[in-house]
Amino acid sequence: MTKTYHADTDLFDSVTIGAWQLANRIVMAPLTRCRVKNDGIPGALQATYYAQRASAGLIISEATNISPQGRGYAFTPGIFNDAQVAGWKQVTDAVHQQHGKIVCQLWHVGRFSHPSLQPDGALPVAPSAIAPEGETFTEQGLRKVPTPRALETGEMPGIVEQYRHAAACAKQAGFDGVEIHAANCYLLDQFIRDSTNRRTDQYGGSIENRARLVLEVVEAVVAIWGDGSRVGIRLAPVTPNTGNTPLDSNVMATYGYLIEQLNRFNLAYLHFVEGATGMSREVPEGISLEKLRALFLGPYMANNGYTLELALAARRNGTAELICFGRPFIANPDLVERLKSGAALTEAPRETWYGGDEHGYTDWPLLDANAS
Template identity: 70%
Template structure:
């Protein structure tokens, strides 16, 4: 550790639901865009994740639950047998290295291009409101497409996509799954009144706007059991199209979190501030107050260094901490933090795309 006088249990074993973890440091899901167009993991990805098995918990990069759910080229999937077999190679490698890994189930909703959708269709969303920004396709960066609003009778099919992906995650040997209800993707688009203008049972009131996240969570819990399911929330992040926050963050997410308690989930993974950005919060938003509403284990994420993690753990504000970008260039991040060894910094150009360079060629420190 950086200071022998500092006492912390971040490096000690813990349990979240049925997940028995070697420490309280998680590897956050990191999109690295190193897959072919079929989204099938292979030996390169198995090596990458196994190198980082020193994390108490690896949360695998966001994984498309269906072809419809895809919003970026070169991202992995979990909807067919070939993808399952590829992920099995990854989970076997992580387990052989002594690690635990869960899959993050992802549907991007409106943040996609018709170039990425089956038969060139429009992306789907709670409402036909176009996102800002561009996404990456095989032809390079293109503006996101105008989405179409899902019909009410289509929503059971969306839930089924999550359920089948959860089943596939079991077949692939994961230790659990995380429901991705964050970063302004599909489930978060339903939650926020800025992107949900529906008038059916999935729109309007807070109860209606949070309904899909709760129904998806229930479907996934029915496959895995509650003690191997987590959920990710990001109440104020503007990602995926510069999406405005909900007009009443505290009421909306407060209601959602209290409803999630009935599932007795393994953990809640919370983005504290804007994903990959500032920890600053809008006026009137108190994320610690929202955290206090959750009955289970809590993983804090966003802008953490070891000092902040130790402090918030000592205050009882977090049960574990998720690091993202530091894991890119430091496969042995946990050991470096424990020993007080300096961290390597990956250049941004190595984040996305390419092969082994900038991905699996980062060395461990000399201990």
């Protein structure tokens, strides 16, 4: 195949980010695929899947439950017990054999769950007892999400411990680092936003109080990894889609404060969802993601609806150090080579996104190097 390598960009060049030397600036975004048994243990199938995509400069794993309480969808993996650690070790070994890098995304869904997914049929937990809209995916199919139970103040150290323990498990499993999922209206984002946090203790009310849990989690996770150079964080200031969650009443002040506080940890990167996750890149009037991004002193990872053209423009303009691609990686395991050569991309039908077996997961063909 004739190469159409873009000589005027460094998108495909190696780069040092945090503690990692990455082969290129293209990142595989976290993609929930719901193909793990309900014990949360990944295995050979997941090892094949991620190894096929190891030409990405960095892989962010699918969102991974940090505890039984953190689970909100059936057939999603965990990273909190020895069997799950052993399963993920198969995955990280396979990625490393292909000279790739992979981090584990640490996930607690908070209120967006169902008692059938919770230990002993308990209610999901949240900052406040405010019901989200919508349904979640259980073993019995889609079920309406109930009103959650508000966490007690005395439970907050236990939440931090869940993240700390999961970070330690990820290290044991051979991951190159972790990403703290503080986006998409899940637990940490629920604490950040005043629309979902009506607490009156030290974890609610003021912006400083609503950011407290996230910062405590970051501190605990960074301590496990020694420093921040192997820890990233994902934020989504204008994403409403999980449970149709309202935005914070002052996005710029709230997330601006949080981002400035994050700088003290010298994190590997800030991963931003630009717009609504998997949906529009539009941003509400009065909100500037560019201004928020400028507050972060480390590498910036851009995500949401990126095409090759947008990625090239981001590098030419210096607006992002790393570019995340999500859905294109589903049906194009060798996405980096396809983008580099100008080859056509395959589009995965929606019915292959979630659940099932190897079909629509590991059986996508690689680019034929001899094709004309």
